[in-house]
Amino acid sequence: MPSSNRTLALAVLLAAAPLSAAVLEDVVARVNGKPLLLSEYRKNVKSVTESWMRGMPQLLREDEAVKEMRQKVLDQMVDDELLAQEGEKLGLKVYARELEKGIEEIQERNFRLDEATGKKRSDGEMKGALLEELKKEGLNEEQFQDRIRRQLLMRKVIEEKVRPTVKEPDDKALQAAYDKLKLVASGSTDVVKGMPEETGQAYLAFGMRMRDAVAERVRVSHLLVKTAPGAALVERNQALKRTEALRKKLVEGADFAETAMKESDDAESAPRGGDLGFILRGWMPSEFEKAAFALPVGEISEPVESKFGFHLIRVQEKKAKDSITFERFKGDIGQFLYNMQSQTALIDYLKKLRTAATLELKAPPAE
Numbered sequence: 002m003p004s005s006n007r008t009l010a011l012a013v014l015l016a017a018a019p020l021s022a023a024v025l026e027d028v029v030a031r032v033n034g035k036p037l038l039l040s041e042y043r044k045n046v047k048s049v050t051e052s053w054m055r056g057m058p059q060l061l062r063e064d065e066a067v068k069e070m071r072q073k074v075l076d077q078m079v080d081d082e083l084l085a086q087e088g089e090k091l092g093l094k095v096y097a098r099e100l101e102k103g104i105e106e107i108q109e110r111n112f113r114l115d116e117a118t119g120k121k122r123s124d125g126e127m128k129g130a131l132l133e134e135l136k137k138e139g140l141n142e143e144q145f146q147d148r149i150r151r152q153l154l155m156r157k158v159i160e161e162k163v164r165p166t167v168k169e170p171d172d173k174a175l176q177a178a179y180d181k182l183k184l185v186a187s188g189s190t191d192v193v194k195g196m197p198e199e200t201g202q203a204y205l206a207f208g209m210r211m212r213d214a215v216a217e218r219v220r221v222s223h224l225l226v227k228t229a230p231g232a233a234l235v236e237r238n239q240a241l242k243r244t245e246a247l248r249k250k251l252v253e254g255a256d257f258a259e260t261a262m263k264e265s266d267d268a269e270s271a272p273r274g275g276d277l278g279f280i281l282r283g284w285m286p287s288e289f290e291k292a293a294f295a296l297p298v299g300e301i302s303e304p305v306e307s308k309f310g311f312h313l314i315r316v317q318e319k320k321a322k323d324s325i326t327f328e329r330f331k332g333d334i335g336q337f338l339y340n341m342q343s344q345t346a347l348i349d350y351l352k353k354l355r356t357a358a359t360l361e362l363k364a365p366p367a368e
Contacts, residue, residue: 029075031361032082037075044138045074075362081155083354088154091161095153103149107131118272163346170338178334179327186212186325200341207337211330213281215323219316221293222257222275227266227310237306244304244311251301257315266310279320289314 027039049070053060060066112130115122122130135145170178181192185208193201226244228237247264251257258274265271282290286307293314296302302314 029363030079031359032079033086033359035082035086037078037082042075042078045078046071049074079355079360079362080351083351083358084155084158085151087162087354088158091158093154093157093161095150095157099153100146100150103153104146107149120272159347159350163343163350166346167339167343170335170342174338175331175334176327178338179330182208182211182330182334183325185209203337203341211325211333214330215325216281217294217322218279218281218320219293219296220279220318221277222261222315222317223267223270223277223289224257224261224265224275224313225267225270225310226264226312230308240311241304241306244313248301248304248313251313257301275315276317279318 028036029039029042030037050061053070060070108127108131112127112134113121115126115130132142135141140148181204184192185205190205193204196204224244224247226240226247228240232240247260251260258276261275262271265275267275270277280290280293282294284290285293286309288305288307289312292302292305292312293316296314296316298316298319300316302312305312305314
């Protein structure tokens with residue numbers, strides 16, 4: 002998995018370790034005698050699987066990839082337990098205000114925005130959304146607090162034992178990384194040859210983000226009249242007529258956002274008035290993209306047909322292609338290198354903890 006966007010704190014936000022162990026429940030590992038439950042392992046595998054289904058469904062068809070994922074889940078559970086136990090050995094404490102702040106951060110980050118409507122929730126609504134999610138996971142508030150307390154304890158271990166060993170990159174390192182990343186952004190992959198796999202993947206991902214950051218882009222809204230895949234000519238003609246009627250209303254002065262909220266068949270963007278944000282070339286169906294980049298700001302396109310149906314497109318803003326410069330990306334590259342070094346330092350520290358620990362690992366059952 003790419004490590005360019007990992008930070009030290011990320012290690013404590015991955016699979017959570019078990020809260021307690023029933024004597025008779027199956028275990029997948031013991032860490033210094035502490036059992037890691039099969040039920041927790043299955044929950045964590047399910048969580049990663051669902052993430053893959055949303056972003057990388059093709060990997061679920063690759064047996065080796067699934068096998069590697071399952072092993073990484075178990076390894077993460079072991080590493081988390083080692084960190085938590087080390088925190089207890091060091092006598093580190095998580096105080097009530099720290100726990101409260103940690104929970105507040107999670108609520109703000111994950112539950113303040115209602116993704117279905119695009120609107121911000123009130124404090125009460127946000128708390129309700131959190132409780133609903135906990136219910137789905139089979140957790141009560143006390144168990145959730147214990148989980149967050151444990152994660153904060155792990156973070157403190159990392160901050161005390163790992164972070165001090167990581168140095169900020171100097172200008173020479175920044176320049177060397179910039180030269181490599183600029184080549185990646187230009188389309189070359191030669192620069193990552195010979196790098197460790199994860200390092201190379203991180204450079205490729207970051208270089209592509211640099212490229213996208215300066216690429217030509219347009220901010221668009223759209224209204225979709227949906228058609229079924231392979232729709233018959235009659236259905237397509239009906240959809241086209243409806244799209245043309247909606248365009249006539251818009252040209253005559255109807256508000257685009259209000260009309261999209263009421264009429265668009267795109268359930269994701271309709272609550273936001275059809276707003277898709279900024280798009281780059283290659284992100285959207287070619288027909289949509291061609292119209293969006295050619296359309297003047299503020300104008301409404303003629304009906305544009307794609308595999309999804311007929312679109313009415315309105316461009317809100319355009320940004321021309323910019324240049325990649327060292328000064329522009331210096332800060333981001335510094336954080337990128339620091340995160341890379343931090344991840345390496347964390348891996349080395351966990352290796353030391355594993356060497357000193359008594360570990361009993363079982364092969365998780367294939368399911």
